[in-house]
Amino acid sequence: MDFSFTEEQQAVEKLAGEIFTDFCEPDKLKLLEQQRCWFDQGLWSALAEAGLLGLAIPEKYGGQGLGIIETCVLLERQGWAVAPVPLLDTLASGVLTLLAHAEEDVLADFLPAVAKGELVLSAALSETSSDDPRDTGVTAVKDGENWRLDGSKQLVGAGQHAARILVPARVDGQGQGLFLLDPAGSGVILGEQEATSGEIRSSLDLSGAVVDHRSALGPADGKAVADLVRFSLAGLCATEAGVVARAVRMTADYTSTREQFGKPVASFQAVAQRAADAFVDLEAIKLATWYAVSCLDRGEAADEALAVAKYWASEGGHSAVYACQHLHGGTGVDNDYPLHRYYLWSKQIELTLGGAEFHLASLGKMLAAG
Numbered sequence: 001m002d003f004s005f006t007e008e009q010q011a012v013e014k015l016a017g018e019i020f021t022d023f024c025e026p027d028k029l030k031l032l033e034q035q036r037c038w039f040d041q042g043l044w045s046a047l048a049e050a051g052l053l054g055l056a057i058p059e060k061y062g063g064q065g066l067g068i069i070e071t072c073v074l075l076e077r078q079g080w081a082v083a084p085v086p087l088l089d090t091l092a093s094g095v096l097t098l099l100a101h102a103e104e105d106v107l108a109d110f111l112p113a114v115a116k117g118e119l120v121l122s123a124a125l126s127e128t129s130s131d132d133p134r135d136t137g138v139t140a141v142k143d144g145e146n147w148r149l150d151g152s153k154q155l156v157g158a159g160q161h162a163a164r165i166l167v168p169a170r171v172d173g174q175g176q177g178l179f180l181l182d183p184a185g186s187g188v189i190l191g192e193q194e195a196t197s198g199e200i201r202s203s204l205d206l207s208g209a210v211v212d213h214r215s216a217l218g219p220a221d222g223k224a225v226a227d228l229v230r231f232s233l234a235g236l237c238a239t240e241a242g243v244v245a246r247a248v249r250m251t252a253d254y255t256s257t258r259e260q261f262g263k264p265v266a267s268f269q270a271v272a273q274r275a276a277d278a279f280v281d282l283e284a285i286k287l288a289t290w291y292a293v294s295c296l297d298r299g300e301a302a303d304e305a306l307a308v309a310k311y312w313a314s315e316g317g318h319s320a321v322y323a324c325q326h327l328h329g330g331t332g333v334d335n336d337y338p339l340h341r342y343y344l345w346s347k348q349i350e351l352t353l354g355g356a357e358f359h360l361a362s363l364g365k366m367l368a369a370g
Contacts, residue, residue, distance in 0.1 A: 003290040005073065008066070012055065013073050019046050020081035026338040029082065038084045038199045039161055047085065048117025056095055061111035068096060068231070072238035072293050079242025082341045084199070086120055086158035092235030093157075093228060094121025097166060101178065101217040101224040110164065122162035123228060124153035124181075124204050131354035133168060133229055134222070138206060140169035140177055147179060147216055148187075149209045155352075159183060159190050159202025166217075167204075168225040177220035178228060179211045186210060196348040197341070233306045233353055234296055237289040240313040240349045244282045244320045247342040251275060251324040254331070271327060278323040281316035288312045307363040313349060315356035321346040 005013065023043040032040060047053050055070045057063025064070075071091050078087050095114060098107060098121075113119035125133040138151030149169055156165060164180045171177045183190055183202075187209035190202045217224045255266035255275065265271050289312075292305035321343045325332035332339050354362070 009070055009073055012070050013077060015050055016052055016074050016077035019050060020077055020083050024081040024083045032084055033198055036200060040084050043083060044085050045117050053117055054115030057111045057115050062115040067297055069293055069297050072234060075235050075238040076242040079239040080246045082345050088235045088239060089122040089157040090114060090120050093123035093232045096231040097228045100227050106214055119163045120158050120161045121164055122156055122158045123166040124156045125232060125353060126153060126155040128154055131358040133353060134176060134225055136168045136170060138167055138169040140171050140179060145213045147211045149179060149206045149211060151206055153204040155193055155195060156202040156204050166228055171220035174220035176222040176225045178217040178224035180215035180217060181209060181211055197344045230296060230302060230306060233310050234293050236349055236352060237309040237313040240317050240346060241286050241289050243342050243345045244285055244317050247321050247324040248278050248282050250339055251327050255327055274323050274327055278320040281320040284312045285316050304363060304366050307359045311356050311359045317346045318350050
């Protein structure tokens with residue numbers, strides 16, 4: 001298949017790369033980390049002004065009217081820069097899911113503000129006892145026209161900044177529903193958690209939290225939850241493709257200039273072979289990711305492709321960034337050298353929404369079921 005980008009997609013890639021380069025130089029990232037500030041408001045505003053937060057949002061809501069491919073191009077560039085902004089949560093998990101399942105009045109309420117950079121969305125996908133976000137511990141009970149949610153979630157991205165959080169919940173006698181929760185509402189307690197990457201996330205405890213009837217996204221048949229997981233997996237894999245690509249590039253540059261015994265270490269056979277293995281892992285991540293994203297873009301069944309993509313993002317990503325860190329020697333674990341951020345981001349992505357073993361087992365079940 002031809003995964004080359006159109007001129008429009010190349011323009012998105014170029015523009016995003018320029019903005020991230022301007023805002024994400026290592027000293028700036030180090031300062032934000034020292035301030036425990038994961039959300040760079042200046043960068044967020046610049047992305048909004050450039051129209052990048054509205055890539056998939058229809059023009060009638062102030063967006064560009066594009067789609068998931070362009071969204072994942074943006075996320076791949078974010079991974080390259082390890083840029084501290086909640087793009088995955090707001091655009092892949094949030095906007096794409098709302099477009100697929102929310103009513104017109106809900107879209108009109110939220111999407112224009114997202115496009116302007118005035119509103120952040122998030123999704124509560126991480127469970128305390130399961131790698132599968134569809135195995136949710138949150139329950140939803142009908143209360144007149146509204147719903148009441150009980151249970152807990154962990155590691156909610158940008159929870160402290162989000163105006164709404166998408167929460168999967170079990171609905172007795174019906175299945176799984178998806179609810180658009182106001183985190184400032186009654187019955188909601190947000191706690192602070194720090195993820196592997198250093199990102200500040202939120203725990204979410206719900207005790208009779210009220211969600212109005214407009215914020216129940218579709219029937220409780222599990223379809224909205226399944227799409228939320230699909231879009232989130234695609235976005236994660238695209239981000240990991242960028243993370244690993246930058247780590248491999250940094251390693252190629254470093255080993256080409258670092259000398260031992262009067263020669264660049266890249267000229268040594270063992271180093272060249274290790275770097276080549278990392279490059280092969282990167283290419284597998286990219287191929288599997290863009291195939292899965294293209295399936296979603298065409299409206300085709302994508303669960304098997306997403307399982308393959310997340311397997312490679314987890315297994316191949318782990319192998320590649322570990323090799324990159326090893327080939328840097330002691331420099332690779334120095335917090336004053338930028339490579340450590342790529343290792344930590346990759347490790348977080350590896351385990352988010354299930355690691356390699358989980359997705360390999362899921363793929364096996366799908367193949368066995370025919």
